[in-house]
Amino acid sequence: MQIDNGDxxxxxxIRRSLVTNSDIVLxxxxxxxxxxxxxxxxxxxxxxxxxxxxxxxxxxVTSDNLSYLDNNGIGDATFVDIDAYGSCAKQxxxxxxxxxxxxxxxxxxxxxxxxxxxxxxxxxxxAHTDNVxxxxxxxxxxxxxDDVLKRFFAKTCxxxxxxxxxxxxxxxxxxxxxxxxxxxxTTRQIKINQNxxx
Ligand SMILES: C[S@@+](CC[C@H](N)C(=O)[O-])C[C@H]1O[C@@H](n2cnc3c(N)ncnc32)[C@H](O)[C@@H]1O
Numbered sequence: 001m002q003i004d005n006g007d008x009x010x011x012x013x014i015r016r017s018l019v020t021n022s023d024i025v026l027x028x029x030x031x032x033x034x035x036x037x038x039x040x041x042x043x044x045x046x047x048x049x050x051x052x053x054x055x056x057x058x059x060x061v062t063s064d065n066l067s068y069l070d071n072n073g074i075g076d077a078t079f080v081d082i083d084a085y086g087s088c089a090k091q092x093x094x095x096x097x098x099x100x101x102x103x104x105x106x107x108x109x110x111x112x113x114x115x116x117x118x119x120x121x122x123x124x125x126x127a128h129t130d131n132v133x134x135x136x137x138x139x140x141x142x143x144x145x146d147d148v149l150k151r152f153f154a155k156t157c158x159x160x161x162x163x164x165x166x167x168x169x170x171x172x173x174x175x176x177x178x179x180x181x182x183x184x185x186t187t188r189q190i191k192i193n194q195n196x197x198x
Contacts, residue, residue, distance in 0.1 A: 007177070007179070008034065010170060010179050011035065011083070011109070011179060012035070012038045012039060014107060014168065014170065014179050014180070014181050015035060015038075015039040015040075015081070015107050015181070016038075016039055017168070017181065018079070018105050018107060018181050018183070019039055019040065019043065019079055019105070020043075021042050021043060021044065022043075022044050022078075023040075023043045023044060023078045023079040023105070024043070024044050024045040024046075024075075024076050024077050024078045024079065025040045025043050025045065025046045025047070025077065025078075025079045025080075025081065026047050026049075026074055026075065026077035026079070026080045026081070027040065027046065027047065027048040027049065027080075027081040027083070028049050028065040028068075028069075028080065028081060028082050028083070028084075028091050028095075029049070029050070029065065029081070029082065029083040029084055029085070029109075030048025030049055030050040030055070030057075030060045031050060031055070031083070032055065033048070033057060033060070035081060035083065036048060036059070040081075043079070045076075046059050047059060047060075047061065047075070047077075048060035048061070049061050049063055049065045049068045050062060050063075051063065051064050051065070065091055066090060066091065066094060069091070069094040069095065069098055070094070073098035073100075074095055074098045074099060074104075076101075077104070078101070078103075078104065078105065079104070079105045079106075079107075080095050080104060080105070080106050080107075081106075081107050081108075082095070082106065082107070082108040082109070083107075083108070083109045084108065084109055084110060084111070085111060086110075086111050087110055087111075088108045088109065088110045089110075089152065092106070092108065092152075092153065092156060093156055096156050096157060096159070096160040096162065096184075097160060099160065099162065099184075101186075102185060102186045102188075102189070103165075103183065103184065103185045103186070104162075104183070104184050105181070105182070105183050106181070106182050106183075106184065107179075107180065107181045107182075108178075108179075108180045108181075108182075109177060109178070109179055109180075110149060110177070110178045110180070111177045111178075149178070150167065150169075153167075153182065157184055158187075161186055161187050161188050162184040162185065162186055162187060163184065163185060163187050164182050164183070164184055165182075165183045165184065165185050166182060166183045167180070167181075167182045168180060168181045168182070169181075
């Protein structure tokens, strides 16, 4: 079956830069398992989620990833892969809402730059997040939303008491698709420590 894996080399590189054998991977867009074969086969545990019923593998659950997250959360995942078609924003929000551990690694693909419809969907998603400046929505509409996306990630993290501790982002050729990786850590302990020292 044909799965659009875009610039596979960059995708693999960005994942390998972050993943280790001790990671427990939740792969929300599992597809044909190219990332599993190249990056995750030696990990401690792997669970893939895939909407297409034709894709059947032992470690892949057939489901829409948003419903899966509603029903199961992220479990004990230490590494979440959001290799999305279009915008990865909805999945990112649900992952953060369901994250209970102190830290998490996340890789993402965001094709939001491809066409107006996808940009529009990101603009709509941003409209539901707190304190989004109208000029940020304008940025989206004008095709330059790297900063907007980073701010969106940061705000979603802050809302769920996390902060981004490392962030890396690269583009597929002609800037059409973004590939990114980040590590996040909870701010809960920081808050507790701050309160103690008052
Ligand atoms: C870009 S491909 C992912 C490729 C995959 N990472 C790999 O290594 O082969 C996107 C995959 O996500 C699936 N998909 C799209 N929307 C989904 C959803 N809402 N929930 C689960 N899977 C979805 C598509 O059917 C497709 O197989």
